Amino acid sequence: AGIAQIVAFIGLIELGFGARQEEIEAAQLKASGWDQETIDKKLAIELNNGRAAQMGILALMVHEKLDNNPYIINSLLGYPVPFN
Numbered sequence: 001a002g003i004a005q006i007v008a009f010i011g012l013i014e015l016g017f018g019a020r021q022e023e024i025e026a027a028q029l030k031a032s033g034w035d036q037e038t039i040d041k042k043l044a045i046e047l048n049n050g051r052a053a054q055m056g057i058l059a060l061m062v063h064e065k066l067d068n069n070p071y072i073i074n075s076l077l078g079y080p081v082p083f084n
Contacts, residue, residue: 017024029039 032039034042
């Protein structure tokens, strides 16, 4: 019952944020005091960071499928992880 309450509570928070997302984001940008050029620059930076993160995750997934070793850093440091 406790886990269901947690999931329901998080779901309600997500639904509430989704209903007011544009209003919240507009208020935060207005409170920042930035001009429109700075806002556009920051949004472009955020978009590029998201794309870079997606490519990083994709690279980890591809590497795991190549040799079935999910932790390349451990192999590089000489501590291979037995996996499958």
